[in-house]
Amino acid sequence: xxxxxxxxxxxxxxxxxxxxxxxxxxxxxxxxxxxxxxxxxxxxxxxxxxxxxxxxxxxxxxxxxxxxxxxxxxxxxxxxxxxxxxxxxxxxxxxxxxxxxxxxxxxxxxxxxxxxxxxxxxxxxxxxxxxxxxxxxxxxxxxxxxxxxxxxxxxxxxxxxxxxxxxxxxxxxxxxxxxxxxxxxxxxxxxxxxxxxxxxxxxxxxxxxxxxxxxxxxxxxxxxxxxxxxxxxxxxxxxxxxxxxxxxxxxxxxxxxxxxxxxxxxxxxxxxxxxxxxxxxxxxxxxxxxxxxxxxxxxxxxxxxxxxxxxxxxxxxxxxxxxxxxxxxxxxxxxxxxxxxxxxxxxxxxxxxxxxxxxxxxxxxxxxxxxxxxxxxxxxxxxxxxxxxxxxxxxxxxxxxxxxxxxxxxxxxxxxxxxxxxxxxxxxxxxxxxxxxxxxxxxxxxxxx
Amino acid sequence: xxxxxxxxxxxxxxxxxxxxxxxxxxxxxxxxxxxxxxxxxxxxxxxxxxxxxxxxxxxxxxxxxxxxxxxxxxxxxxxxxxxxxxxxxxxxxxxxxxxxxxxxxxxxxxxxxxxxxxxxxxxxxxxxxxxxxxxxxxxxxxxxxxxxxxxxxxxxxxxxxxxxxxxxxxxxxxxxxxxxxxxxxxxxxxxxxxxxxxxxxxxxxxxxxx
Numbered sequence: 045x046x047x048x049x050x051x052x053x054x055x056x057x058x059x060x061x062x063x064x065x066x067x068x069x070x071x072x073x074x075x076x077x078x079x080x081x082x083x084x085x086x087x088x089x090x091x092x093x094x095x096x097x098x099x100x101x102x103x104x105x106x107x108x109x110x111x112x113x114x115x116x117x118x119x120x121x122x123x124x125x126x127x128x129x130x131x132x133x134x135x136x137x138x139x140x141x142x143x144x145x146x147x148x149x150x151x152x153x154x155x156x157x158x159x160x161x162x163x164x165x166x167x168x169x170x171x172x173x174x175x176x177x178x179x180x181x182x183x184x185x186x187x188x189x190x191x192x193x194x195x196x197x198x199x200x201x202x203x204x205x206x207x208x209x210x211x212x213x214x215x216x217x218x219x220x221x222x223x224x225x226x227x228x229x230x231x232x233x234x235x236x237x238x239x240x241x242x243x244x245x246x247x248x249x250x251x252x253x254x255x256x257x258x259x260x261x262x263x264x265x266x267x268x269x270x271x272x273x274x275x276x277x278x279x280x281x282x283x284x285x286x287x288x289x290x291x292x293x294x295x296x297x298x299x300x301x302x303x304x305x306x307x308x309x310x311x312x313x314x315x316x317x318x319x320x321x322x323x324x325x326x327x328x329x330x331x332x333x334x335x336x337x338x339x340x341x342x343x344x345x346x347x348x349x350x351x352x353x354x355x356x357x358x359x360x361x362x363x364x365x366x367x368x369x370x371x372x373x374x375x376x377x378x379x380x381x382x383x384x385x386x387x388x389x390x391x392x393x394x395x396x397x398x399x400x401x402x403x404x405x406x407x408x409x410x411x412x413x414x415x416x417x418x419x420x421x422x423x424x425x426x427x428x429x430x431x432x433x434x435x436x437x438x439x440x441x442x443x444x445x446x447x448x449x450x451x452x453x454x455x456x457x458x459x460x461x462x463x464x465x466x467x468x469x470x471x472x473x474x475x476x477x478x479x480x481x482x483x484x485x486x487x488x489x490x491x492x493x
Numbered sequence: 494x495x496x497x498x499x500x501x502x503x504x505x506x507x508x509x510x511x512x513x514x515x516x517x518x519x520x521x522x523x524x525x526x527x528x529x530x531x532x533x534x535x536x537x538x539x540x541x542x543x544x545x546x547x548x549x550x551x552x553x554x555x556x557x558x559x560x561x562x563x564x565x566x567x568x569x570x571x572x573x574x575x576x577x578x579x580x581x582x583x584x585x586x587x588x589x590x591x592x593x594x595x596x597x598x599x600x601x602x603x604x605x606x607x608x609x610x611x612x613x614x615x616x617x618x619x620x621x622x623x624x625x626x627x628x629x630x631x632x633x634x635x636x637x638x639x640x641x642x643x644x645x646x647x648x649x650x651x652x653x654x655x656x657x658x659x660x661x662x663x664x665x666x667x668x669x670x671x672x673x674x675x676x677x678x679x680x681x682x683x684x685x686x687x688x689x690x691x692x693x694x695x696x697x698x699x700x701x702x703x
Contacts, residue, residue, distance in 0.1 A: 097676055098544045098547075098548065098674060098675035098676040099544070099674040099675050099676065100674055100675075100676045134694065152676075154674050154676055154677065156673060156674070156677050156680070157674070157676050157677055157680040160659065160677070160680040160681060160683070160684065161680055161683070163659075163684075164680075164683050164684050164687040164688075165687070167655060167684070167687045167688055167691055168687040168690060168691055170691050171690060171691040171694035171695070172694075173695075177691075177695055178646065178651065181651055181655075181691065182643050182651065182654075184655075185643055185651065185654060185655035185658055185688065186639070186643070186655075186658045188655070188658070188659040188662075188684050189635075189658035189659040189660075189661060189662035190662070192659055192662040192663050192666065192677075192681070193662040193665065193666055196662075196663075196666035196667065196671035196673055197607075197666050197669070197671065199671055199672070200607050200608065200666070200669055200670055200671050201607050201608065202608060205607070205608070207606055207607050
C-alpha cells in the first residue's frame with residue numbers, strides 16, 4: 045500500500061526530526077533517511093487493491109507512485125544540500141509532514157478529506173515561512189473551509205440547478221488563493237522573499253501544486269464540471285490564468301532576490317492549474333505531467349539557490365556577482381534544470397503547457413501564454429549575467445578545507461538534481477518509465493466505489 | 494425533537510464569542526476548544542456506527558492537540574493576551590448574534606434555493622431542528638473567524654481563525670443536509686493542530702530569516 049507506507053515512513057521521519065531538533069545536523073540526517081526511505085518504498089512497493097478507511101478508500105495508483113517518488117526524492121536531495129551548507133531542523137520536519145499529507149491525499153477516494161489534508165499540509169508548510177508569514181497564512185487558512193464548502197455543497201444540489209455556481213465559485217476561489225493567481229499573488233510572493241530558500245519548494249511549489257491538482261481532479265469530474273464548462277466561466281478562468289502567467293514572466297525580469305525569483309516562477313507555473321480548471325478533464329493528464337516537471341525543476345533551482353547563497357554569502361542577485369568564477373560547477377547545475385523545466389518544442393513540458401493553453405483559448409492567445417510560460421526562464425538570464433561579472437572581493441573568503449569540500453559536494457548534488465529533472469522529462473517518452481500522462485489518464489481519484 | 498444539536502451549536506457560538514473577546518490565555522483557549530469540540534454533535538440523529546464514533550473521538554483528540562499547541566504558542570505572550578478594542582469586538586459579537594438568528598430563521602430559504610423538493614419539509618421543521626442551529630452556528634463561527642481572528646496580528650488568534658473557517662464551512666453544509674463521510678471528521682480535526690503548530694513555530698522563534 046504505497047500511500048500508507050509513504051505516510052507512515054514520512055511521519056516516523058517527522059517524529060525523528062522533532063526529537064533531534066536541538067541538533068540541526070542530526071535532524072537533517074533523519075530527514076534525509078526518512079525521505080530516501082519513502083522514495084525507495086514507493087518505487088519498490090507493488091500497487092495493491094483499495095483499502096477501506098471508514099466510508100472512504102485508499103487507492104493505489106501509478107500517479108501516487110510517480111508524484112511521491114519525485115517529491116520525496118527531490119526533497120531528500122535538498123535536505124542533503126542544506127545539511128552540507130546550512131542545516132536546520134524546520135525544513136526536514138515540514139518536508140516529512142508534507143510528504144505524509146501528500147501520500148494520503150493523493151490516495152483518498154473522498155474529495156473532502158483529500159482536499160482538507162492538502163490544505164492542512166499547505167497551512168503547516170508555512171511554519172517554515174519567514175517574517176512575512178501572516179499574509180499567506182490568512183490566504184491558506186480559508187482554503188480548507190472553501191474546499192469543504194464546495195465539495196459537500198455540490199453533493200446537495202441537483203445536477204441541473206443553477207445553484208451549482210456557488211460550489212464552483214468556492215473551489216475556483218480556493219485554487220486562486222492557493223496558487224497565488226493575480227490579484228492574490230502579493231502575500232505568497234512576500235513569503236517567498238522572506239522565507240529561508242530551502243522552504244520555498246514547500247511553500248510555493250509542492251503544497252499549492254498538490255491542492256491545485258486535487259481541486260482540478262474533483263472539479264473537472266465532479267458535479268461542478270458543467271458550470272466550469274460554460275463559456276463565461278472558461279473565459280474568466282483563461283483570462284486570470286493567462287494574465288498571471290504573462291505578468292509573472294514580466295515580474296521575473298525585475299526580481300532581486302533568489303527566493304522571490306523562485307516564488308514568481310512557481311506562481312507563473314501554478315497559474316496553469318486555473319487554465320486546466322477551465323480545460324476540463326481532458327487537461328488533467330497534461331497538468332499532471334507539467335506539475336511534476338515544474339515541481340522537480342523548481343526544487344532543483346531552490347537547491348541551486350541554497351548552494352549559491354551559501355557560497356556568495358547573500359541571496360540578493362546583485363550580491364552574487366562572479367558566482368560562476370567562484371563555483372563553476374553551479375553553472376551546469378543552473379542550466380540543466382532551467383532547460384529541462386522549460387522544455388523545447390515537442391518535449392513533454394512544452395507540449396503539456398501548449399495543450400493546456402490551447403484547450404481554453406484561441407490559438408494566438410495560447411501561443412502568447414505558452415511563450416510567456418517559457419519566458420519565465422528569462423529571469424535566470426540575470427543570474428547568469430551576475431555570474432559572469434567580476435566577483436566581489438568579499439565573496440573570495442578564505443574557506444576551510446571542510447567547508448570548501450561541503451560547497452563542492454553541494455554543487456555536485458544540485459547538478460545531480462538538475463540531471464534528474466532532465467531524466468524525468470526524457471523518461472516521459474519512454475514506455476515503462478515515468479509516463480506521467482499514462483499515470484494520470486488512469487487516475488480516478490474520487491470515483492465512487 | 495432532540496435538543497442536543499441546538500445546545501451544541503449554542504455552545505460553539507458562545508465559545509467562539511469568548512475566543513473573540515478573551516484577554517487572557519486561559520479564556521481564549523477555553524473559547525476555542527469549546528467552540529470546536531462539540532461540532533460533531535450538531536447534527537440530527539447521531540449515528541450508532543462505530544466508524545462515526547471513532548471519527549468523532551479522533552476529531553476531539555485533534556482539537557485537544559490543537560489546544561495544546563495553541564497553549565504552547567501563547568507561552569511567549571504570558572497569561573494576558575494583547576488586548577483587542579472593545580467596541581469593534583462588541584460590534585462583531587452583535588453581528589455574530591444576528592448571524593445565528595439569520596441562520597436559524599433563513600435555513601428553510603437556503604434549503605429551498607438548493608433543492609426545491611425539500612422545501613415543504615424544511616418549512617414545517619421545528620425550531621429545534623439540528624440543521625437550523627448548525628447553519629446559524631456556522632455563520633457565526635465564520636463571521637468571528639474571518640472578522641475577529643484572521644484579521645488579528647497575533648499568531649494564536651490566526652490559528653483559531655483558520656480552524657473556525659473550516660469548522661464553520663462544515664457546520665453550514667452539514668446543516669443544509671450534506672452527508673459528510675465518517676473520515677471527514679478526523680480530517681477536520683487536523684486543521685487546528687496544523688494551524689496551531691504553524692502559529693507556535695512563529696511565536697517561539699525569533700524572526701531571523703536566513
